[in-house]
Amino acid sequence: MLGDMVTLDGKPASVDDLLPLALTNVGHFTSMRVDTDGSIRGLSLHMDRLTRDCKIVWNASLDTARVREYVRLALEGQARPCVVRVTIYDPKVELGHPADANEPHVLVSVRDAGALPPAPLRAQSLVYERDLPHVKHIGLFGALHARGAAQRAAFDDALFVDRNGFVSEGGTWNVAFIDQEGTVVWPDARVLPGVTMALLQQQAEHRTATVTLEQAKGMAAAFATNTSIGVRPLAAIDDAEFPVDHPALRYLQEAYLSIAGENL
Known part of the structure; x- marks a missing residue:
């Protein structure tokens, strides 16, 4: 069952392959929404992210053509729309010597x-x-x-505020x-540069x-955004x-859906 859901370098992943993720937890990833026609909004930006983060995390280059091929293989026979996650990690990474791991591999999962x-x-x-x-x-x-x-306090998610009192990002969203005046305001803070x-x-x-x-609480409206949710209105902050x-x-939701996807 595990091999049907997750692939490593295009082949079914084993428990041993995944142990470094569970025990050492070093790696980076991107998640992409695949529409019914098989296209992905911002695909090039997702590949740019993987390339940039691979250099930071592993001090290594990444072959994005290879990544695209592994994603294509993982999507064969999958119902769409779906979300595909590409995780880049080195199965040889060790807790005591993470700097020795510099041969990242490509793990692909679909949900x-x-x-x-x-x-x-x-x-x-x-x-x-x-x-x-x-x-x-x-x-x-x-x-x-x-x-x-x-969630234990009866909310849906957390909105992060930094040590200086400035709003930054959400748990897994911008x-x-x-x-x-109706203008979109993005927080000037240390945040993930989201593709969406x-x-x-x-x-x-x-x-x-x-x-x-x-200031956030005094805005006319607020929204969360990432590849899985598009533009999701915030009903409340505290x-x-x-x-x-x-x-x-409404305009942003329609504008986002109108963006043409890219093919793998």
Whole structure:
């Protein structure tokens, strides 16, 4: 069953192949939504991310043509739309000598994709800063711990605020706001440079600015974004409620869906 769901370098992954991920947890990844026609919005940006992060994490180059081929193989016979995750790691990585691991391999997994956009999100603000926020790495403990804490407090997810009191990002998503003039505001903070964020910045007038939690709660609307959710309205941050049908949100949702996908 495991081999049917996960492949390593185009072949079924074994338990031994996956043990380094479970025990050492060093690697990076990207997740891509595959539409019904097989295309992927921002595919080139996803490949750029993998290449950039591979140099940072492994000090190694990455053959993206090989990555694309492994993704094509993994998608054969899969229902669409779906979300494909590409994880780059070295099965030989060791806890005591991570610098010795410099031959990254390509792990591909596929899961079902939900409808776009998903239901509005209620977020609880929490003080937290991810390690190496500019890298989409697999070290998710802190982010998921924050998400769990928010859910136990009856929210859907956590919204991170840094040590200086500025809003940054969500657990696994970028956040943006609509100000009172209708302009999109992206937080000027140490965040993951999201692919969906980059695509949306090409679609609508926007600005980047530091945003305090108090300023965030005073915005006209707010939304979360990543490849799996597209543009997902925020219904609330803590006790501050937001409209989920703001015209700017509808425009962004439609603009995102109109972006042509790229073929593998």
